Amino acid sequence: MADLGLDELKKIMRTCGVAESVDLDGEILDVPFEQLGYDSLAVLEIQGQIEQEFAVAMSDDALEHTKTPRQMLDFANDLITTGA
Amino acid sequence: MTAVITGVGVVAPTGIGVEEHWTAVVNGDTAIRPISRFDASGYPVRHAGEIREFDAAERVPSLLVPQTDHWTHLGFQAAEMALADAGVDPAELPEYEMAVVTAASSGGTEFGQKEIQKLWSKGSRAVGAYQSIAWFYAASTGQISIRHGMRGPCGVIANEQAGGLDVLAQARRMLRNGAKVVVSGGTDASLCPYGLTAQLSSGLLSRDPDPARAFRPFTPGAAGYLPGEGGGKLIIEDAAHAAARGVRAPYGEVAGYAATFDPPPRSGRPPTLRRAIDGALADAAITAAEVDVVFADAMGEAGADLREAAAISAVFGPYGVPVAAPKVLTGRLYAGGAPLDVITALMCMRDGIVPAVPGGWELDPEQHIDLVQGEPRRMPVRTVLVLARGYGGFNAALVLRAP
Amino acid sequence: MDTLRVVITGIGVVAPGGIGTKAFWELLTSGKTATRAISLFDATGFRSRVAAECDFDPAKEGLTPQEIRRMDRAAQFAVVCTRDALADSGLTPAELPAHRTGVSIGSAVGCTMGLEEEYVVLSDGGRKWLVDSTYGVPHLYGYMVPSTLAVEAAWACGAEGPVALISTGCTSGLDAVGHGAQLIHEGSADVVIAGATDAPISPITSACFDAIRATTPRNEDPEHASRPFDRDRKGFVLGEGSAVFVLEELGRAKARGAHIYAEITGFATRSNAFHMTGLKPDGREMAEAIRVAMDKARIRPEDIDYINAHGSGTKQNDRHETAAFKASLGHRAYEVPVSSIKSMVGHSLGAIGSIEIAASVLSIERGVVPPTANLDTPDPECDLDYVPHTAREHRVRTALTVGSGFGGFQTAMLLSSLDVRDAA
Structure with a gap:
């Protein structure tokens, strides 16, 4: 299965809304989700959508490892390539 | 302590914003239309009071839109309007003196149907994180409290249609217990396939396919009601607090309230709406003669209409008080219905205009009430009684007094 | 009043x-x-x-x-x-x-x-x-x-x-x-x-x-x-x-000569206006609800003999309310037994608050506080007396029971034997 790319991640993030002061097309890879306006519930929602789309299951401690978009991409793509 | 209303917000089929709504009500412009939120052509009820031109993306903070149901979007927007109308800046008020109490009836029905469909068609892991905060009945109160840093007592009363009055009385209790500003009122939005189907099961919806005839309370042909969505929010405030911050003319006072509950069907015991009316008048320390207008619950179901008309004429005498039923223009809004009626009643007091139901209806001669019909009636209005009943036997009566 | x-x-x-x-x-x-x-x-x-x-x-x-x-x-x-x-x-x-x-x-x-x-x-x-x-x-x-x-x-x-x-x-x-x-x-x-x-x-x-x-x-x-x-x-x-x-x-x-279990002496609810599901670690608004309930009841921290905790067993909650008890009761928080019956009967959402009132009332009536089951290794950040494993005989004249809910709601209730108010 294809990897999760930044554009795909942004598309998922947009379904959770975009905070007024945030430009998702800017440099966001290493900006914590919290600073982008996404609280823990929103990150869980993003994770859930990735799980559905790529048929993977995130572990319970995934929140600890997916604090920024880059971490989310890495974490998700690890799962996708290993088929976890 | 006097509880006054210092701000109102309307998100209703008749309009977004109180003035748009009030103009439509005075003009008798019905908002009953074919249902457009889903394909209702296969259902026995195909008309409802839907809110037109409500784009959540434009009116609700972006991050809040996917977190919450349409019902909360409407409630959130109404609360924003009411706060702005009251000139209240929550950032300037003590956090524990601001409270929120809203009425709920069906919760986040449309959101819930989508998620439950994912569960049963794709499996449990397809259910999103937001189902946990979108569907439940406290979603609107919680979101409003969070948005504005309101850390006082927060509550939700789910007494179906009657709850819309019960929460205004609850707001008054909160003021008596030390709160200064309370966001109250309610909305409902259950016009999705499952929501409509659930409503159909009550047997109270009118199946008359002609929208002009379908919802005609107090007429011999009354066949039930049509549903609607939306409602209103009100800012209930301690009068002294409002005066101190420079509010010169609040809309009115929450002057009296009482609630009763009907005995079970076939118990042989009498219904209790009349007792609620008497209780509300006593609470306001007024006589029936002082009430200028009654806003009826006006369910449009023959038996319910008969009972309400009997209670009104028992208290006020046959044809003793003008009766208004503006909900024929919006449909029955459940948790949003009574708050909208209260706001309409405040406009009726402000402008001295009692809204009318369409002319040409033949009224049931068994029901001895003066239902304002055809043309709105111009008259000074200082005191209004608003009635609401909730499915299963709830009765609530609220007295509003001009400031 | x-x-x-x-x-x-x-x-x-x-x-x-x-x-x-x-x-x-x-x-x-x-x-x-x-x-x-x-x-x-x-x-x-x-x-x-x-x-x-x-x-x-x-x-x-x-x-x-x-x-x-x-x-x-x-x-x-x-x-x-x-x-x-x-x-x-x-x-x-x-x-x-x-x-x-x-x-x-x-x-x-x-x-x-x-x-x-x-x-x-x-x-x-x-x-x-x-x-x-x-x-x-x-x-x-x-x-x-x-x-x-x-x-x-x-x-x-x-x-x-x-x-x-x-x-x-x-x-x-x-x-x-x-x-x-x-x-x-x-x-x-x-x-x-x-x-x-x-x-x-x-x-x-x-x-x-x-x-x-x-x-x-x-x-x-x-x-x-x-x-x-x-x-x-x-x-x-x-x-x-x-x-x-x-x-x-x-x-x-x-x-009518009724048997009286307990009196509801205090009640207050506050909201954290923070998050629909998340809780801040300081327990600030729950502490405020407890303080207001005590104030209304004219009950001091020293008068509280038992705390029936929300104790849901989530990471956030248990620290949140531990902090709330300390903030509202001061040193008394360390002296009074605290327990969570959710360890035994689970978390029945809206119902549990009433079930916990029942437990609190019975603790007053019977002079026994229920334990917190499964508390094998206390969280170092939860350092109160949580009555692990075994019920304890303990005279309870006033019990505090609290709840915390999605939406940010924080509620506290005080239940007392009749003599508490009679003496006040």
């Missing part, structure tokens, strides 16, 4: 581990847990597959076939509890002053089981968005509106005074009893049937808590799955049940 005193004169409980006050108290004081693998539905594939279920046979509990057909499981619980509470109080429905009797029932998720079961049929197993209304059962609307739970309780006791369904998430059970007490304080009713009910052990509710990882994934060891204040806690265990009380104005209760 509150001038009328409100007392509890009857208790009805349906809880995991047993129906009725006797079975409930035996479970709590034995320190045994009623958590087990979910049997109410096939939980295969769900993240959390444990729950605290009630062994409840509605027919055995006296409900008629039509009542069983009409009522959601949550309504069945509430009606059984209402009848039991009335019987316990020595009142019959015929003796209740109908016009002066109110009802206040709390529920977080209403008739969710009925709604889901009927949805499955109407949508033909999730296939149809445009659900087939011809398959609608006549009581479907009664499932959609949670007010039905209050309606059924009112019908069960013949109340014709003010009736309310209070739905503030997981503080509903405390808030509904607080509202009931308010109706008596202000003179709107002389007797109020107050309590709460929830029956949420269903696929949709389990799935939604799975999605936010709020419930525990400790499936291999169901009896030890609910671990409040323990270092290895991983979330709450879903429960179900109901508790309903007869509340009376003190003078009335005394005049």
Whole structure:
């Protein structure tokens, strides 16, 4: 299965809304989700959508490892390539 | 302590914003239309009071839109309007003196149907994180409290249609217990396939396919009601607090309230709406003669209409008080219905205009009430009684007094 | 100002581990847990597959076939509890002053089981968005509106005074009893049937808590799955049940020679306005609710003998409320026993607040505080006396019980033996 790319991640993030002061097309890879306006519930929602789309299951401690978009991409793509 | 209303917000089929709504009500412009939120052509009820031109993306903070149901979007927007109308800046008020109490009836029905469909068609892991905060009945109160840093007592009363009055009385209790500003009122939005189907099961919806005839309370042909969505929010405030911050003319006072509950069907015991009316008048320390207008619950179901008309004429005498039923223009809004009626009643007091139901209806001669019909009636209005009943036997009566 | 005193004169409980006050108290004081693998539905594939279920046979509990057909499981619980509470109080429905009797029932998720079961049929197993209304059962609307739970309780006791369904998430059970007490304080009713009910052990509710990882994934060891204040806690265990009380104005209760369990001496609710589900570690708003309740009750921290904690067993909650107890009670927080019965009966959402009131009242009555089961290794950040494993004989004149709910709601209630206020 294809990897999760930044554009795909942004598309998922947009379904959770975009905070007024945030430009998702800017440099966001290493900006914590919290600073982008996404609280823990929103990150869980993003994770859930990735799980559905790529048929993977995130572990319970995934929140600890997916604090920024880059971490989310890495974490998700690890799962996708290993088929976890 | 006097509880006054210092701000109102309307998100209703008749309009977004109180003035748009009030103009439509005075003009008798019905908002009953074919249902457009889903394909209702296969259902026995195909008309409802839907809110037109409500784009959540434009009116609700972006991050809040996917977190919450349409019902909360409407409630959130109404609360924003009411706060702005009251000139209240929550950032300037003590956090524990601001409270929120809203009425709920069906919760986040449309959101819930989508998620439950994912569960049963794709499996449990397809259910999103937001189902946990979108569907439940406290979603609107919680979101409003969070948005504005309101850390006082927060509550939700789910007494179906009657709850819309019960929460205004609850707001008054909160003021008596030390709160200064309370966001109250309610909305409902259950016009999705499952929501409509659930409503159909009550047997109270009118199946008359002609929208002009379908919802005609107090007429011999009354066949039930049509549903609607939306409602209103009100800012209930301690009068002294409002005066101190420079509010010169609040809309009115929450002057009296009482609630009763009907005995079970076939118990042989009498219904209790009349007792609620008497209780509300006593609470306001007024006589029936002082009430200028009654806003009826006006369910449009023959038996319910008969009972309400009997209670009104028992208290006020046959044809003793003008009766208004503006909900024929919006449909029955459940948790949003009574708050909208209260706001309409405040406009009726402000402008001295009692809204009318369409002319040409033949009224049931068994029901001895003066239902304002055809043309709105111009008259000074200082005191209004608003009635609401909730499915299963709830009765609530609220007295509003001009400031 | 509150001038009328409100007392509890009857208790009805349906809880995991047993129906009725006797079975409930035996479970709590034995320190045994009623958590087990979910049997109410096939939980295969769900993240959390444990729950605290009630062994409840509605027919055995006296409900008629039509009542069983009409009522959601949550309504069945509430009606059984209402009848039991009335019987316990020595009142019959015929003796209740109908016009002066109110009802206040709390529920977080209403008739969710009925709604889901009927949805499955109407949508033909999730296939149809445009659900087939011809398959609608006549009581479907009664499932959609949670007010039905209050309606059924009112019908069960013949109340014709003010009736309310209070739905503030997981503080509903405390808030509904607080509202009931308010109706008596202000003179709107002389007797109020107050309590709460929830029956949420269903696929949709389990799935939604799975999605936010709020419930525990400790499936291999169901009896030890609910671990409040323990270092290895991983979330709450879903429960179900109901508790309903007869509340009376003190003078009335005394005049008829009623057995008085306890007085509701203080109640307050505040909101954190922070997050729909998250809690800040400082417990600030819960502390404020506790302070306001004490103030109203004219009760000092030194007067509190037992704290029945919310103790849900989530990482955040247990630290949050530990901080709240310290902030509101000062050094007294370290002296007073604190326990979470959720370790044994799970978290029944809106119902649990009332079930915890029942436990608190019984602790006053019996002079025993229930333990926190499964507390093997305390979380270093939770450093109070949580009464691990074993119930403790302890004189309780005033108990504090608290709740915390989605939406940010924080509620505190104080229950006291009659002599506390008499002496004040």
